[in-house]
Amino acid sequence: MVEFQAMKNILIIFIIALAATAIVNRANGQSPSTNGIDTTLENKRKVIDSLDRQLFEVLGARERVVREIGVYKAAHHIAPLQAARFQKVLERGIEAGKKEGLSAEFITELLNAIHKESLRIEEASPDHKH
Numbered sequence: 001m002v003e004f005q006a007m008k009n010i011l012i013i014f015i016i017a018l019a020a021t022a023i024v025n026r027a028n029g030q031s032p033s034t035n036g037i038d039t040t041l042e043n044k045r046k047v048i049d050s051l052d053r054q055l056f057e058v059l060g061a062r063e064r065v066v067r068e069i070g071v072y073k074a075a076h077h078i079a080p081l082q083a084a085r086f087q088k089v090l091e092r093g094i095e096a097g098k099k100e101g102l103s104a105e106f107i108t109e110l111l112n113a114i115h116k117e118s119l120r121i122e123e124a125s126p127d128h129k130h
Contacts, residue, residue: 059114066118067125074127080119089115 073080090111097107 062114063118063121066121070122070125071127073122074125080122086115 070080072078090108093111094104094107097104
């Protein structure tokens with residue numbers, strides 16, 4: 001009887017472990033029968049796709065604010081290029097990037113590209129005097 005109870009307890013633990021694995025796999029978007037390398041790669045790619053969408057949404061929101069700044073600058077006769085401001089943005093970005101494991105070179109290239117587009121938007125504003 002004791003041996004049967006021990007086997008029963010082991011079986012219950014095994015079933016709980018299987019159920020927990022299935023729950024974790026489902027939470028990660030995996031089915032129990034396809035949780036191999038390909039599924040893991042596909043799941044990681046889905047995460048990247050989602051992060052890319054979020055990145056584009058943030059960039060879009062940023063550029064909408066740039067348009068508002070462009071209108072303000074035009075109304076107050078402020079030049080689109082504010083080198084000291086951009087230098088602060090760059091320094092802050094490099095520092096924040098470091099904390100995320102991103103190289104200063106990458107952050108510099110990224111922020112330069114964003115800044116170039118921001119200047120283009122400000123200069124293209126109908127309120128901007130060329």
